[in-house]
Amino acid sequence: MKWKDILFILGLSAVLGACEKKDIEVFTTDDAGIYFQLIKGYYGTTTEIYTDSLDYSFASLPASMKDVILPATVRTMGKVADYDRPFKVVVDKEGTTAIEGVHYEIDLDSVVVPAGKSSANVNVRFFRTDDLMEKSVRLALRLEDNEHFKCYFPEYKNMNTYSSTGVLIHGDSFSFTLSEMYTIPWYWRVIIETDYFGVWTPKKFVVINLVCGFTMDDWNNAGGTGAKIIYGRCGFFATMVQKYLQEQADAGTPVVDSDGKYMQLDSDYAVDYSRYE
Template sequence: MKWKYILFILGLSAILGACEKKDISVFSTNDAGIYFQLIKGYYGTTTEIYTDSLDYSFASVPASMKDVMLPATVRTMGKVVDYDRPFRVVVDKEGTTAIEGVHYEINVDTVGIPAGESMAKINVRFFRTDDLMEKSVRLALRLEDNEYFKCYFPEYKSMNTYSSTGVLIHGDSFSFTLSEMYTIPWYWSVIIKTDYFGTWMPKKFMIINMVCGFTLADWNSAGATGAKIIFGRCGFYATMVQKYLQEQADAGTPVVDSDGKYMQLDPKYAVDYSQYE
């Protein structure tokens, strides 16, 4: 009985010792942090998913749209203050294939967090260039420490819920990927073939869409009842494009196709380029 009493006392001491209050180290600093975070929310829930990149294709917009402004969102941790705070962002040369002045323009010298705010956007203007029909280009941005902000989050979880696994994304870098790559629409390859627009090429496809006001949605619904693109109208559309190409040629600005040759449609809608031969 005596031993049972002793063991009880020892066990109770161990339990009480394990329950003692211990000091836990917490993050505490007067420095403000900064990080990239593009938020995409799940519909109907409070779960948010974060990403450190943005893909954009000019193929999804009207051909008349020659550039687009895309933002990279930066957020801060720490106190909100009553004065403007510039932050430092640079183009990551190793992760970038886009050419400044050709594919994009950006002003990194004026970026900052406005007074009373905890976030800001870095706006980048991207241009619709012919080479995007053949390849994608990438612009990578990187945050760096300055006197106002520190980059405390090189990586963090992509979801805001504790129980979700998520993946790790970059807090100090953000990338844009731009392209305009097309595939041959089924209506072109099966119905139109070469009777109106000739051999399919990416740049010709873009010119046809620009002149006729077509979108990818129009091509996806081609031939259906009420569709904009139907076989009976293709002659009219081919005439519109031929007229545009001829006007460009007569003005001294002939349109060159993806193969490096002057753009032509079907021979029935030939463009006269004799002055260039």
């Protein structure tokens, strides 16, 4: 199969234009290509839209969840093999700010395209760390050639229809951007800050959500008919959080707030940290 035929099938029109101007060698029987291709969405019923990056916020998860597994999908060109084929992925250190063992863990020594398959996932476990409330971190992966696969597509079009206009994305690299940044909910700022929970901080917000079982939807709907968070119940919720913070303090594991001080709510729900003075 010639290069331009493969590019036509994949809809890589931007590359096709260049390939038509020069001779392309025919693949040998054992040649196979590999590239990242994560489906971002669909346009209509047949058009797939691809991406070479993924942004994720832990703010969308319940506070009790401490990690998440996210995939980077690879796809292959050429014949499907009847045996597992390892492929090579490395961490691109120049494009990475995430710290292995702190922000993520990944096993790059056992990634394979399974027998009879033309795709596989590179799964990364990301951890919910406190610093993600203040900044985002990035993990960049890069495919490299090995004895089974070649990285033939440094770039290709982000749509599977060759006649459509699209932008170029990277075929040999993929990046994750992780964060957990919050903005103060309007109900906290306007209704309950001075009476119950005190000054808002990202970490206090997470602790309250953990103890009370709140979600972002609960905050977005706060104060409405049938809402979980209403002014009349906030005293009960503040008492729950105060009890939790006191138990942590008494156990020798006091909760530290975003400003480095021991976490406190409103003065009516004060936590006793005197043993640490």
